[in-house]
Amino acid sequence: MNRTLLIAAVLAAAGCSAKIQRPEETRAEPPYVFPHLPHVEGDVACTNCHSSIFGATSLDRNVRHVELITTPSRDKNCKDCHDSDPDIRVPARTSAFRLRFDHKAHLARVKGDCKVCHVKLTEAGDKTASPPPMSACTSCHNHQSDFATARCTPCHVDLKGYLPVNNAFSHQGDWMRVHGQMAKPSAQSCAACHDQTYCAECHAAQTTAALPKVIFPEAVDKSFIHRGDFVSRHQIEASANPASCRTCHGSAFCNACHTVQGVTSSAINVRDPHPKGWATEKGTNHFHGDAARRDILSCAGCHDNGASSTCVGCHQMGGVGGNPHPRAFLRRHDGEEPHNKPMCNICHTHPLP
């Protein structure tokens, strides 16, 4: 089945004129050279130096939209402060921008007030840019709407390497515990950065090759939930948080290991894992009925055989095991169900009184 798809993918890939990401595309830019702060405090108009920005419809490599006044001591806008002419040369920018932005269109919307978005500016010596925070974009409803529908790439060239700090999906705090809850209403946002191979490393337990801790033993800083001797503590974890196991594992998964360890009735060689008195000693803290009421998923790790199971022999109507249903069961299941559901017929071979 998969061969056809593989061949197709190989054929498609064979047509690639592959270019590995070049190191120079990610190299650092030279430090910034212009002291913005005194000019902002002096209420100098941005357009004195950035006049071409009003016509800029894109962020282009090698273009900074800067034209410094070379002789400020003689310029009418500068000479009040400048007695001399500092030698400042703006180095060319070589890296490609990772954003797409139309200054011309946006400046019209903010009536030429750059400070609406540029709340912090670079100073001489800064090694990194101080772009407007994303809240500047999402202060407009249209872009907040883009955010809500994960339409990132019209503005972001790509999201690779971005850390989601200081935004709605900060992977901070106990993120491992809450990420599922945050993702359920917002899966589109997750998919903006993560394709499903990333999620599948943990969430595709039935099709993945091996546990992440086996494949990546060197990734000591990652939060793998099965670290260390998980085999010994799995029963504690499963009892403490049954829903967590059931996110990825079905009963047959548990049973597959229990079979080779001989602790399930489906094994060829069986050793009974239950304590003495398990079947009959009602009222003790090791009676199977109480255990089943408390943690039925542990029972399912060996005894989940669909409609027929080892329980039926004793618990069918008239059997020695008595009524196995929990309290209030009948309130939620009317007397007609045994007639309609084949599973019920396994025990309820006769009409209910």
Next chain:
Amino acid sequence: MRRTPLLAALVLLASPQVRADTVEASSTTFLTVGKDTRFKGGTKPDLVTVAPAFEILSVSARDIQTGFGEVEAVLSTWGSLDLGERRWDSGSDSNFAGDVTTGYLQARMIDRHLLLRVGRSSVPTGIARMIQIDGGYALIDLPAGPIVLKLSGYGGSPTSQRFRDRSGEKSWNPTGGTLAYGARAAAAVPVKGFPGRGLELGAGFNEVLDHSHTAREEVGGDFRLQPLATSDLALAGFGTYSLPDRRVSEASAALSVSATRKLHLTADWRFAEPSLLLSRYSILSVFSASTWNEFGGGVRYAFLRTVTGGFDAHARIEPGLTSGTHTGVDLAFNLDGTFGRTTAGAEVSYLDSVVNGYTGLRVFARRDLGRVFVSGDVLGQFFRKQINGQGGAVTGTLSGGYTLTHGFSAVISGSAGMTPYLEQTFEVMAKLAYNQTYRVQEVR
């Protein structure tokens, strides 16, 4: 089976005159050799050697610009050969095993208002709860003034390992079944302010059938609220209601907020009825109506630029051994940081459940030395009640790696330990990995 030629055709059809902005390819080849136990009769299990060799291949191409939309193609697959005793989790009756972990084609069309996905993937949205299916998923968002309406649906066959058996109790899929489908309708109300500010409300249903029998039939809802203009404070939650059993099967809520630049807080609550996580066709599903509750929170604080400490505390209310309830606790403390080329951390955990509990201690470190790295990881756990006659377990792993040229890297790792089931355990692993990102591909 019939979908594969269709997928293949789509791959090829999509090829002419298309351009993918990012293509990532990876290959991981590794061999592990270790000890495991098998019970073959007698009084105690036998010790066996398990030595599987794996090859994992992944190719993904994103932002493929085509005439009809933006396409993403993802294929992640693996194969293995057991050189010693067969692994218990290979899902195969042969020494050879393999599977497609994830494989799908996804297209965003109509100015990206419509998303279509076909293949093997998971459905994370709403109450579908990451169900992995071989099938399709569609999502359309419709801007309607200040709100965005979102309609999505999925359908397919729940995935099972190596296609062995998709039926409920025999399936490795937690939901089992032969057919699953569901839908969700949501309204998002974006509000100007901090990124993500607004409200999203969703409602949906999901149904899983095991041949003609109902395995799961639920309705439910989810929400996400980020109310403040200048804060990332977000509250999210969901709840599901089992129609055959007329009971709430699962519910949860979580709150996350950066109180300051250095301090992050979380709080969460979860509720589950474990019996309702079983297939409705399992007779075990009508034996119990116990409930399980967990609530608590966590705090993370950045002490220094690169050092972070955290503490999480949760209480769990679970059924008692014979009657009533038991309140257990789950505590975790961790401290980790980066010091130059070294990353190091320590964790202490404490879990108390009605059946047993343990205290865990873990320390780890990794040192990068140019192309070479070494890492170590030691974890000890001490049980409240003895397991197999033993009070604790200690395991440790030491790894070393070297970054080769052209995206290749090699890792050798060794683990050893003493556990309740293995007096002495050793495992070695050798891995050759290839990871490469290609940009601006011309695909014909």
